[in-house]
Amino acid sequence: MNSNNHQQCGATQIVNEFCESIEGRVLRRGSEEYKQNINRRWNIDVVNTPLLIVYPKNIQDVVKAIKFSRECELDFAVIAGAHGFKSTCDNGLLLNISSMKNISVDPETKTVVVETGCTLGDLDRETSKFGLAIPSGHVSHTGLGGLTLGGGIGHLSRSLGLTSDNLIGCTLVNYKGDIENVTEETNKELLYAIRGAGSNFGVVTEFKFKLHPVKDVYLGTFVYPHATAKEPLTLLGEYASGKDIPYELSCAISITPEGVVVMAIYNGTEEQGKQYIEKISSFGIPAVSKMTMIPYVQLQCLIDNKVPHGLKYYQRGPFIKHSLNVDMIDIILDAYNNHPTKSCAILLTHLGGKVKEPVDDDFSSFAHRNSEYQIIFLSIIPSDENKSSIKQWTANVHNQLMPYCFGDYSNTTDGTQPIEIIYGKHTNKLIQLKTKYDPLNFFKNNTNIKPTQN
Incomplete structure (x- = not known):
């Protein structure tokens, strides 16, 4: 066996092992299911050509996907509602988090913990059972994750603020594959960054929001x-x-x-x-x-x-x-x-x-x-x-x-x-935080903030 064939076999084995380790689903380019799923997005003018599409079942699948992408130097992107123009990758790994949809409402504390794969409609339908809501968007099939991480403008923003203004914490997987619990108490500067530029700092798997009485x-x-x-x-x-x-x-x-x-x-x-x-x-x-x-x-x-x-x-x-x-x-x-x-x-x-x-x-x-x-x-x-x-x-x-x-x-x-047009007066601080929390610019398929290169 020549060296090229040997390397190809080794790479195939690594991919096979990764796919077998995922509790959710992995679609490989060329498969029929891949072809059926690749253009299931809001805007099909967006070109997307990943080698693998990973549908994580849980946060450990997200950790494995990030580590695998980084170790194999694969382009990496994330989608949930698939409305984003930049959430694409070329010959890399696309993490489709849309199957992570757990929602837990606490009507006593008027808070909700919701996984990032939910759409606005998923969340609205669940919180409405308690006469509660967060301000979020205009179209119910929009992904909650992307909307929140960019700020979140909606019909009730004048009365209740931005979606991200109502974010009180989240769970995030960073570029190393480490899980972080981000709150005002645990990491105030990262929560600040997530409320408006969040797609640059990791994969958020879960949000915690304060809710308001809205029926x-x-x-x-x-x-x-x-x-x-x-x-x-x-x-x-x-x-x-x-x-x-x-x-x-x-x-x-x-x-x-x-x-x-x-x-x-x-x-x-x-x-x-x-x-x-x-x-x-x-x-x-x-x-x-x-x-x-x-x-x-x-x-x-x-x-x-x-x-x-x-x-x-x-x-x-x-x-x-x-x-x-x-x-x-x-x-x-x-x-x-x-x-x-x-x-x-x-x-x-x-x-x-x-x-x-x-x-x-x-x-x-x-x-x-x-x-x-x-x-x-x-x-x-x-x-x-x-x-x-x-x-x-x-x-x-x-x-x-x-x-x-x-x-x-x-x-x-x-x-x-x-x-600078997007992030205004926050640009320099966000560059500093990007350099601190994602120095390799692993999370780049977004409205990207580039870290300072040493």
Whole structure:
């Protein structure tokens, strides 16, 4: 047997031994099951070519996968809900943590311990049994892990803060394969980093969150034709940023082929929220106007079918400094009308409130608390021929809005922005912590912070 064959046999044996050691599942490239699973992600425009896909059953499987990847010098990436643009690897090991879904709610202490493989919907459905929730996202099939580690913006952020603001601890496996219990008491600086830049520091297998009483919300849904949306959006912009607007009120704006949709959400009772929602209903002449109490779990699922898995997507997500004004609205509406394929949505999430309240500099690495809105330019790519024109459209709109925009959000960035745009004033401290906790940049397939090279 020549040396090449001998080395190949040795490598095959090492892989076989690793696969046999995993209590969960391991899919090898070339197998039928691998082919069926490789493109089961939200955005199939993301190219992903791992040698192995590991579905861990428990934290020990995660430890083994990290050690195996590091010792064999394999590219390494993690997915759960598979919404991430950067959670991919080339000829390496992809850790698909989506089968780790245990959830344990403690209604007495109003806390929940949840494994990272859960989606937002998995968690919402379980906590709702106790009339409790955390603020999290807009789409229920989003992975909880990625959302939290990037900060976590959602419908209730104005009243309850970011998802990561409600994170009180987690269990993490570092690049050495060591298990760490991260809390304010055990490792405050690492918890700070995880609250906004967490994918850079290890594989989080379990979160612990504080919960809030949330059962039903009062929802106003108002739909305007594109041609008549300017006036109501201008009035809404002035109203929603008023000093007297309570944290419990937030507005989500979606400009889609179906029209301009305003969802006015009050985190409270109809009696408490009615005056605010009715005021918003008076702006312009909506083609659709509905006001009702709905379960929070239902709110979280309302746009699920608008952004299904298995399509090609492109997006970018900067922040807006101030209230919406007529100049911004003109740019946004004109941009929508000039989209090259019309297969797009422009989404605005109302911030401020609890998010804007000052926090200690060592509490969270999320950089953009002073924003009034986050705006997402989201396009479906009908074919590869349209990709370049869609990217150019996105860049053009972003440039036009630059007088009003700043930053970008790690969970919706297209990856072209420098990390200073994502992490802002926290960048230098995060580089120091990355150098301390992941000096090899083993966890690099993310919105990556590179360690300082000695």
